[in-house]
Amino acid sequence: MLLELKNVKKYFPVRRGFWGESHESVRAVDGVDLTIARGENLGLVGESGSGKTTLGRIILKLLPVDSGDILFEGTDITHLSARQLRRIRKNFQMVFQDPYSSLDPRFTIKNIIQEAMIFDEKGMTRLQQEDRVRELLLAVKLPEDVAGRFPHEFSGGERQRIAIARALARSPKLLILDEAVSSLDVLIQEQITDLFKDLQKKFSLTYFFISHNLRVVKRISAKIAVMYQGKIVEIASTSELFHNPLHRYTQALLTAAMHYKVSTTNQEISLDERSRLIDQGNGHWVRQ
Amino acid sequence: MGNCVCPDNLRRMAKDQLFSMKESLLSLRNLTITVGDFYFERILVDGLNLEISPESIMALVGGSGSGKTTTGLSILRLLPPALRVVRGEIIFNGHDLLKYSAEKMRGIRGKEIGLVFQEPLNAFNPVFTIGYQIAEVFKAHTDLVSQQIFEKIPQLLEQVGIQDARRIAQSYPHQLSGGLRQRAMMAQALAGGPQLLIADEPTSNLDVTSQAHIIELFRQLKEELKLSILLITHDLGMVAHLADSVAVLSNGKVVEQGDIKEVLADPKHSYTRELLEAMVV
Numbered sequence: 001m002l003l004e005l006k007n008v009k010k011y012f013p014v015r016r017g018f019w020g021e022s023h024e025s026v027r028a029v030d031g032v033d034l035t036i037a038r039g040e041n042l043g044l045v046g047e048s049g050s051g052k053t054t055l056g057r058i059i060l061k062l063l064p065v066d067s068g069d070i071l072f073e074g075t076d077i078t079h080l081s082a083r084q085l086r087r088i089r090k091n092f093q094m095v096f097q098d099p100y101s102s103l104d105p106r107f108t109i110k111n112i113i114q115e116a117m118i119f120d121e122k123g124m125t126r127l128q129q130e131d132r133v134r135e136l137l138l139a140v141k142l143p144e145d146v147a148g149r150f151p152h153e154f155s156g157g158e159r160q161r162i163a164i165a166r167a168l169a170r171s172p173k174l175l176i177l178d179e180a181v182s183s184l185d186v187l188i189q190e191q192i193t194d195l196f197k198d199l200q201k202k203f204s205l206t207y208f209f210i211s212h213n214l215r216v217v218k219r220i221s222a223k224i225a226v227m228y229q230g231k232i233v234e235i236a237s238t239s240e241l242f243h244n245p246l247h248r249y250t251q252a253l254l255t256a257a258m259h260y261k262v263s264t265t266n267q268e269i270s271l272d273e274r275s276r277l278i279d280q281g282n283g284h285w286v287r288q
Numbered sequence: 289m290g291n292c293v294c295p296d297n298l299r300r301m302a303k304d305q306l307f308s309m310k311e312s313l314l315s316l317r318n319l320t321i322t323v324g325d326f327y328f329e330r331i332l333v334d335g336l337n338l339e340i341s342p343e344s345i346m347a348l349v350g351g352s353g354s355g356k357t358t359t360g361l362s363i364l365r366l367l368p369p370a371l372r373v374v375r376g377e378i379i380f381n382g383h384d385l386l387k388y389s390a391e392k393m394r395g396i397r398g399k400e401i402g403l404v405f406q407e408p409l410n411a412f413n414p415v416f417t418i419g420y421q422i423a424e425v426f427k428a429h430t431d432l433v434s435q436q437i438f439e440k441i442p443q444l445l446e447q448v449g450i451q452d453a454r455r456i457a458q459s460y461p462h463q464l465s466g467g468l469r470q471r472a473m474m475a476q477a478l479a480g481g482p483q484l485l486i487a488d489e490p491t492s493n494l495d496v497t498s499q500a501h502i503i504e505l506f507r508q509l510k511e512e513l514k515l516s517i518l519l520i521t522h523d524l525g526m527v528a529h530l531a532d533s534v535a536v537l538s539n540g541k542v543v544e545q546g547d548i549k550e551v552l553a554d555p556k557h558s559y560t561r562e563l564l565e566a567m568v569v
Contacts, residue, residue: 046495047495047496047497047498048465048466048467048494048495048498049465155352155353156352157352182492182493183492183493184352185351185352185522186351186522186523186524186563186566186567187351187522187562187563187566188351188352189566190566212495212496213496214496214569215567215568215569218569252497253496253497255500256496256497256499256500257496257569258569259529260499260500260503260525260526260528260529260530261500261529262497262500262501262504
């Protein structure tokens with residue numbers, strides 16, 4: 001088991017009056033259980049505000065949890081110190097949504113990809129680092145001469161490739177893709193998802209793909225979890241989810257994604273406090 | 289009758305021609321836009337021809353770099369200084385906008401033709417409330433006094449499907465979710481009472497459920513306000529559910545154009561087919 005999340009909770013306190021609501025905290029992640037097996041890509045779908053981005057940051061240890069456990073390859077990493085984390089961080093990396101803000105505009109592409117390697121304990125020499133940059137650019141199908149150029153010279157799709165090369169610099173085992181293709185046009189989206197599949201074989205990667213875009217998630221994931229208001233409402237294999245969606249929210253999501261129709265509004269779908277994920281057999285779990 | 293060129297037929301054909309010219313709300317003729325200088329000129333939009341009828345939704349579809357945003361911006365003469373319209377006409381309600389003075393264009397922008405951007409966070413001023421920014425449009429393009437504007441703003445917000453309109457009007461752009469911001473931006477674009485709305489990737493940054501809501505909203509607005517919409521997007525799926533006609537752009541040229549049902553049922557160009565396949569869930 002590569003990654004395990006056990007009853008993870010993250011609440012954000014909210015100042016009354018700012019939102020005009022009477023709640024005291026936003027339950028961004030409200031008791032989430034997830035497992036990601038090596039080589040089995042997991043997709044996490046949900047709309048904006050469902051808590052999925054928060055969950056991604058929690059996995060990367062960019063946000064502390066309020067309660068629950070995170071296990072990486074069996075080791076509990078929930079409460080590790082910064083020094084202890086430093087050694088493990090290389091194993092999980094992220095590719096962000098916006099290729100225009102995720103690359104530092106003042107750095108050359110070479111510097112951007114190389115930056116993370118400074119922290120590698122292998123202690124690579126300059127030459128070794130430069131070789132690795134070349135290797136990575138080749139892997140993401142960019143010509144070598146991009147290394148000396150700056151981010152603004154590239155299109156969105158090319159920038160994402162650079163972001164991917166950067167994420168791979170420290171040979172991670174898990175790559176978290178947070179809406180990694182959402183801001184690209186559909187044809188480029190296809191190219192990048194094909195690239196992801198390529199890289200998975202080449203570098204033995206596992207992906208955790210967070211997105212609201214079901215079409216893209218379907219192409220990469222073996223299993224899909226659906227998130228709604230901080231809770232997982234359904235988990236199933238990709239084909240099972242599309243053929244047999246059981247939770248009302250999943251059905252609404254699929255209708256919106258495939259037919260661009262609003263079938264039920266979110267006000268009509270509420271989650272009971274006492275609801276639990278119930279096994280339907282075949283690895284298909286639904287919140288009831 | 290038949291197809292002979294006798295005077296009766298010619299007269300009939302001429303009338304039809306004239307009739308369809310009057311019918312067109314916006315007409316782009318041989319529009320050519322370039323970037324660069326004498327030594328290095330690149331054509332971004334190449335002899336584009338497009339007709340938008342009143343009360344219809346025309347989709348301009350293409351990948352990034354196809355020239356669709358450039359075309360959209362050129363209608364309102366909002367191109368960055370490095371880009372130049374070197375040929376063609378932009379006929380809106382019978383007048384060539386390219387010949388308009390800056391002052392006349394100001395009377396068009398926001399009043400006759402509205403524009404909705406892809407990223408509302410960039411379009412809105414972060415230090416002013418939504419209500420204030422919509423009021424600005426009313427002040428600039430109508431003769432309404434403050435009290436009237438104050439009443440109109442919640443009405444307008446409700447028209448775009450925003451509940452709790454007064455609270456939203458008093459909020460700042462960053463306080464709203466993506467979907468709400470997008471609706472607020474549409475309210476701002478509609479405040480001047482335009483006949484044509486240019487929407488550039490209006491749902492790209494929204495999740496699927498918000499997207500479905502916005503598509504429904506576009507449909508409503510077209511009916512209720514007798515609005516025409518130029519929808520610029522790379523999402524053929526949305527186009528299929530919303531547009532009346534479509535023009536597919538590749539490298540600045542229109543490669544396929546026509547009624548939406550016909551183009552989707554029988555796409556003739558390979559690029560159109562590629563886009564269609566990419567949209568399959």
